[in-house]
Every structure is written in structure tokens, then in C-alpha cells.
Amino acid sequence: MTSNERKEARYHRRKAQREEKRRARVEAHNFERVTDPQSLYNAAKESRKGVYWKASVQRYWMNILRNVFQTHKDLQAGKDIRRGFIEFGICERGKARHIRSVHFSERVVQKSLCTNALIPHLLPSLIHDNGASVKGKGVHFAIKRLKTHLRRHFNEHGREGYVLLVDFRKYFDSIRHEPIKDIYTKAFGEDKRLVDLSMGFIYAFGDISLGLGSESSQIGAVRYSSRNDHYAKEVLRCKYYGRFMDDSYFICESKEEAKRILAAMIPLYAAMGITVSPNKTAIVKLTRGFTFLKTHFSITETGRIVARPNRKSITRQRRKLKKFKKFHAAGKMSMHEIRNSYMSWRGYVGQINSRRTIRTMDQLYKKLFGCSHNVKHPKQKQEVITWQKKKQPQKQ
Numbered sequence: 001m002t003s004n005e006r007k008e009a010r011y012h013r014r015k016a017q018r019e020e021k022r023r024a025r026v027e028a029h030n031f032e033r034v035t036d037p038q039s040l041y042n043a044a045k046e047s048r049k050g051v052y053w054k055a056s057v058q059r060y061w062m063n064i065l066r067n068v069f070q071t072h073k074d075l076q077a078g079k080d081i082r083r084g085f086i087e088f089g090i091c092e093r094g095k096a097r098h099i100r101s102v103h104f105s106e107r108v109v110q111k112s113l114c115t116n117a118l119i120p121h122l123l124p125s126l127i128h129d130n131g132a133s134v135k136g137k138g139v140h141f142a143i144k145r146l147k148t149h150l151r152r153h154f155n156e157h158g159r160e161g162y163v164l165l166v167d168f169r170k171y172f173d174s175i176r177h178e179p180i181k182d183i184y185t186k187a188f189g190e191d192k193r194l195v196d197l198s199m200g201f202i203y204a205f206g207d208i209s210l211g212l213g214s215e216s217s218q219i220g221a222v223r224y225s226s227r228n229d230h231y232a233k234e235v236l237r238c239k240y241y242g243r244f245m246d247d248s249y250f251i252c253e254s255k256e257e258a259k260r261i262l263a264a265m266i267p268l269y270a271a272m273g274i275t276v277s278p279n280k281t282a283i284v285k286l287t288r289g290f291t292f293l294k295t296h297f298s299i300t301e302t303g304r305i306v307a308r309p310n311r312k313s314i315t316r317q318r319r320k321l322k323k324f325k326k327f328h329a330a331g332k333m334s335m336h337e338i339r340n341s342y343m344s345w346r347g348y349v350g351q352i353n354s355r356r357t358i359r360t361m362d363q364l365y366k367k368l369f370g371c372s373h374n375v376k377h378p379k380q381k382q383e384v385i386t387w388q389k390k391k392q393p394q395k396q
Contacts, residue, residue: 021124022189029120031194034112035075040068043111047104060104071109075197081109082204085211100211110201110216117194118216121187122223127233129242130226133218140351142244143295147305149240150286153251154303159287161251164258166265167280168225168246172217173209174273175224177202180210183223208273221245228268236261249292258283295352307352314357317345318364325368335369335377342373 001009033039044064048057060067074081085100102110123134129145131137153161168174181199188194201216210217222245232241232250238261240251252258262283269276284290289298294310321342327333342365346358365373 025120025124026189026191029117030188030191031117031197033116034194034197035072037068037072039112039116040071040108041065043115044068044108046115047107047111051104054104056104060108067105068108071105075109078193080200082106082200085204085213097212099213100205101213106201107215109197110214113198113201114215114219117188118198118219122183122219126222126226127229127243130222130229130244132243132245133222139244139293139348142242142293143307143352145242146249146292146297147307149242149251150297150299150305151303153240153286154299154305157253159299159301161253161286162255162258163284163286163290164250164252164262165280165282165284165290165292166248166250166262167277168269169275169277171246171274172212172221174275175210175221176208176273179272180220180224183220225269225272225274228265228272231268232261232265236264244293247293251286255283255285309349309352309354309357314361317361321361321364321368328369334379335371336379338369339373339375339377346373 041064044061044067048061051057052061071081083103083106085102087098087100090097090099119135126134129142131139131141131145177199180202181195184195184198188198198216201214202210202220205211205214205217210221225243229241229243232238238250238252242249250258250261252261262281266276286299289296291297291310294313296308296310298306298308300306324333324338324341328335328338346361349357362373
């Protein structure tokens, strides 16, 4: 047997193994499993985490068994369980975002759909260096992989090289529905009911785009550009490449290679309706340092990878603490809420090289609030209204 014949035989074996795994996924994660009452009950328990204080969640949970079985019957009968959106706007880092949140009863179905169908079917096809909305990964995983890629590049080429940073412009608003339907149809096989249920949540956002505030939209957005990830890894042979939702990086040996990769990727993005942001897409020399996911990366002459918080994020946190001081004086925020918010930020930046930043921010916290961040504050007690039945007159 020649080497080409061995490669061909190995290819067919691996293809058969992939097909066998796919058939097993289709059989195990189908429409019946998504709409099973036990799956819906488990999804309800997961969906209430962090929002159980809301009245709508408590009302749903008061009759949990009745609601779960009614949802099961409606899904089995093919009824539309969508109830529209709760729309509101937020300002995130100075950027206005329009949120379309679904009702809790619909969120339960989406949670069951994502847990029992979308995640098992769609995530196995993602590249390893795509860490957005994947259990066990996240922002710190993406930062860790980037540091690993920089370290390997330094071992091969030293500090010489460039990084191509690519950012998509209005990524969620530019996602088309037909490619998403093709992805779902291929993944779910002959399970048409599962495809219709999944696409029903997508069509609710209009003719194009995926809305912020929906869990199924997050999974769909992660999978949408996976085809381009495989092209960058397997066709362009870019080993040191990673993506986190709409942010991507390519570590290249030369500036010419970075330009060639960008010229090859832009038509692929355009074919899927994705527009590259000209203001945030750049080719940066490694010796100058660059920013990715609000973290500034640099390489020392000895090869040490230094990751520090972005200067803008530090300034934003200082302003936030001063704003919290005013809210606390006005009675709008308690020290328990302020400390929770600060400790959340502190735990995030503690994963990177930020010892001096944390020390100066701790000093500002103590100066503003007159106590250390280690001091725990009791949670403010809220007035609890209890309803009592009227006493019935005793029979004589």
C-alpha cells in the first residue's frame, strides 16, 4: 500500500467516524428531547438563576408543573409559543444598544433548545480557538490562547512579526437567516420540527439580523462565521488565529502576509453579509503592542507576554466608582451592591498582569467609601408583603 492509499484509507475511516457521531447526535438530541417535560423543567431551573427576584419569574414558578406540561402540549401540537419581545435600550461603554428580551416562558423553551439541540449539534464543528458562548471557555480562555500563540510565535520568529486585528461592523444586525437555516437543516438531519422551532425564534427578529438578549441568537452568531474560521486555519494555514464573536486576530510573520490574509478574508465575509469595520481593523507590529478584548498585549525582549488592562477600561472603572459614590449618597445604591460590582471587576482584571492597577483602585475605593473592599456589608432588607387568609367565623 502506497502512502497516498494509506492517506485515502485514513480519510475514509475518519469520515465514517464523523458520520457515525453525527447520526448518534441526531438520534439523541431531537425534537422529542427538547420538548420533554423533564427537559423543560430543568431548563426552567437554569433560566431562573439570577432573575428569581422578578415577579414574572415567580408567577411562572408558582405553577411550574402546569406551565411545563402546557408548554409541552403546545410544542407537540405545533403551536406558536412566542409572545413578542420586551424592548429596551442600554448604554454599554458609551455605545447605545437595543435589547429585545423574550418573556420567561419563551426563555425556558430556548434554554431547553440550546441545551438539548443547538449546543450538542453546532459546537463540535467549531475550531478550538473560538471561545465565545462555549461552556468551559470565555474571555479568559481567549486571552490565554492568544498568549499561547504569541509565545509560540516568539519561539519561532522572535519579536519580529505583525498581528492583524479584524472587527465586524454590527455583526448581529448583518446575519442572514437563510445561511442559518442551512446550518440547522444540515445539523438536525430529517428532524423538520426541530428546524422549524429553531428558525421560529430567528424569524421573530425580522427579515435579517439576530437580536441581542436571546440565547439562541448567541449560539447562532457563534456558529455563523465558523466557515471562515476553518478557511483561515485549513486553507490559509494560519496557525495563530483566534476569534471571539466579532473580534479576530491573525499573527503573521510579515506585513505582506497580513495584507494577503486580509485581502483573502474580506470577500468571504462579504459573501455572508458581514462587513469589516475599517476603523477597528488594523495591522500592528508586535513590538508596539496591541489591544484585543479590552486587554493590552506586549512582548518583552526576553519573550515574556505581558497582558494588562486597557487604559480606557481603567478610566471607566474609576469613573464608575465615583458615580457609585453619588448613588450611595442619594440612597440609590447600597454598599452591598457597590462591593459586589467592584469585586466582580477586581476578579476579572486579577486574571491578567494588573497588580499595580488593582492596588491603586483599592486605594480609590477606600478613599471614596471609607472602608476596605474586604469589609463585607449586609444586604439591605426589603419589605416583604405577606398575604393572610381572613379567619372564618367559628361554627357554634
